[in-house]
Amino acid sequence: MMPFAAIHLGPLQISVLATWGLVILVIGIILRIFLQERRKDRILCLLYHRVVPADVYAGFKERERIFSVSAEQFAAQLDWLKDNGHHFVTMDQVVAYLKEETPLPDKPVFLSFDDGCESVYSQALPLLTQRNIPATVFVTTDADTWIFNSGEYHERRMTEEEIKPCHEGGIQVHSHAVSHRGLNEMSPADALHEMVESKRLLSEWISDDVRYFSIPLNFYNSATLKLCQEAGYDAVCVCDGATTNGGTSAFRIRRFIVEGSWGIRQFENSLQPRSVAQRRVISFLKKVPPKLLGEKRWMPLRARIFRSRLGPRLNFPNLRRAVLVAGFAVFCGLLAVTFVAFP
Numbered sequence: 001m002m003p004f005a006a007i008h009l010g011p012l013q014i015s016v017l018a019t020w021g022l023v024i025l026v027i028g029i030i031l032r033i034f035l036q037e038r039r040k041d042r043i044l045c046l047l048y049h050r051v052v053p054a055d056v057y058a059g060f061k062e063r064e065r066i067f068s069v070s071a072e073q074f075a076a077q078l079d080w081l082k083d084n085g086h087h088f089v090t091m092d093q094v095v096a097y098l099k100e101e102t103p104l105p106d107k108p109v110f111l112s113f114d115d116g117c118e119s120v121y122s123q124a125l126p127l128l129t130q131r132n133i134p135a136t137v138f139v140t141t142d143a144d145t146w147i148f149n150s151g152e153y154h155e156r157r158m159t160e161e162e163i164k165p166c167h168e169g170g171i172q173v174h175s176h177a178v179s180h181r182g183l184n185e186m187s188p189a190d191a192l193h194e195m196v197e198s199k200r201l202l203s204e205w206i207s208d209d210v211r212y213f214s215i216p217l218n219f220y221n222s223a224t225l226k227l228c229q230e231a232g233y234d235a236v237c238v239c240d241g242a243t244t245n246g247g248t249s250a251f252r253i254r255r256f257i258v259e260g261s262w263g264i265r266q267f268e269n270s271l272q273p274r275s276v277a278q279r280r281v282i283s284f285l286k287k288v289p290p291k292l293l294g295e296k297r298w299m300p301l302r303a304r305i306f307r308s309r310l311g312p313r314l315n316f317p318n319l320r321r322a323v324l325v326a327g328f329a330v331f332c333g334l335l336a337v338t339f340v341a342f343p
């Protein structure tokens with residue numbers, strides 16, 4: 001046997017070994033995600049944006065179908081969850097469970113809406129009230145900011161006169177910042193202002209405490225979460241395409257988007273641990289471009305990609321296929337280089 005001291009590794013061999021190390025690390029992360037999603041104490045925290053009448057929804061293009069769900073489909077999903085033994089819980093219950101280990105009912109589901117579009121009041125509220133189902137809406141306070149004015153389909157924000165009855169009617173109101181911009185690329189003072197000012201305004205509008213915050217665009221880092229604490233929030237929701245469980249921090253409650261294009265069968269499949277884990281891997285990879293390029297460079301590029309011919313094809317099944325093909329290609333390429341480097 002050759003003693004270790006006698007093995008000479010050149011730059012190529014070192015690069016190959018380092019790349020294998022990286023591949024093993026990525027496989028470890030993916031395995032951990034799959035194991036986490038199989039935990040018995042998982043909480044399904046679902047994220048919606050807009051609930052639109054079926055005839056309006058029928059005219060939507062593919063991209064818009066991710067952020068809107070038809071009222072008919074939304075009602076069917078609520079009924080399916082009820083009929084299949086899921087128990088709806090409030091944000092307060094989720095936070096109490098994560099902080100104080102107050103028990104939750106079996107198969108807990110937490111419903112949330114981001115942005116505060118008017119259809120949460122006009123469409124979702126009646127459907128939820130009829131079924132006595134609680135939910136939470138995270139409202140962006142500046143009614144003139146870009147999310148309420150851009151895109152092929154957009155809705156106005158709920159008015160202040162709609163926000164209060166929404167809160168009193170069973171959809172708890174909490175904050176989704178002032179301007180709906182990436183908080184992790186603002187100065188800490190500006191990010192803190194977004195958190196404090198929206199909290200102040202919403203508390204005034206609903207005459208109640210605003211204790212929870214949801215991160216706009218899911219652009220955040222550990223400093224952003226710390227600032228939320230500093231701003232006086234008790235918990236924070238993110239959207240990492242994952243479920244929450246007993247080990248999750250109340251300052252990083254993980255949710256995943258319910259896409260409007262899902263039929264009831266696909267909705268059911270998408271709640272399964274395997275499917276959520278796959279989405280979580282995609283969601284993790286989606287964070288790489290803004291991290292590498294920075295939000296300011298990434299956002300216009302992202303908008304251009306979505307407007308291009310590629311845009312409509314960037315759905316979950318295609319992204320999953322792309323990741324599998326790319327992963328397989330990297331693995332085969334690395335194997336080939338390994339044989340060259342270590343003949």
Ligand SMILES: [Zn+2]
Nearest residue numbers: 114115216217
């Ligand atoms: Zn949002």
